[in-house]
Amino acid sequence: MAEPQVLLTNDDGIDAPGLASVYEELSAVAEVTVVAPSENQSGVGRTRSHRTVRESHPWGYALAGTPADCVAYGLRGLETEFDLVVSGCNHGPNAGNYLVGRSGTVGACIEAAFLGTPGVAVSAYHGEDFFVSPPASYDFDRPARVTREVVVRALSAAAFDSADILNVNVPVDVADPPMRLTDPHHDYDLVVDHEPAADAEDGDASAAVGADGDTGDIALRDVVWPETVGWENPFGTDAALDERYPVGSDRRALVDGEISVSPLSVPVSEVSDPTLDELVAGFNENEAARRAGGN
Structure with missing residues (x-):
């Protein structure tokens, strides 16, 4: 069986140590092409640019743009048919519904999902320091190894038949962290x-x-x-974070030093409710009456 084709990006920039660690690990199990921002683009979500500039890199290309730009270019501007987009490893966690929505790391995978390619977003955290900053002071080998395992197992198990994105948060300082399926918790x-x-x-x-x-x-x-x-x-x-966040939430997993894996879907799901049907029906009735009355 041919190795999977993986498009690797991030939001910390193409020279980030987190990306380098993931590139090294994934290269052992996949054909990896990097298209990553030339500079830090943290917190830009799924922001897209109308124009960008490409620069060659030993691993692929650096793009003067956002993570979503990189994915859009990689999936539609290169000839390779990619099986998966991997985004990370981010220099800090992305947990909680609000942060996930604003994350450039996750935003890259959302762009990929809209373009028909599943994604794995990977972020690192520290059990005491929380953020891994400055990143040169931390070791991203464990998040990188977890990324490799998640990619291999998700593709072999056809996990992306039901999920578009796996948002993964990995501790850098826990020797043997367990993995838990989680939901993004809303607290903002x-x-x-x-x-x-x-x-x-x-x-x-x-x-x-x-x-x-x-x-x-x-x-x-x-x-x-x-x-x-x-x-x-x-x-x-x-x-008391362990009391505030229930077991099964992504934030509780971080508090407990676990690997959090949140399966996400794109696009957002619609809401069905009779009161919304009444809203639309009432508007149409009023408009019909207004037209009939010549107003």
């Missing part, structure tokens, strides 16, 4: 801070801004884990 809020204008002089009270003012800068700070604002380490707080 936002803090809005009104700040002085960037060019305001010290002591200029008129430059201060309040919730109903019209001067100054506005900071939108994500609250993606309890007792954190922005990109703080949630494992460094006193929050």
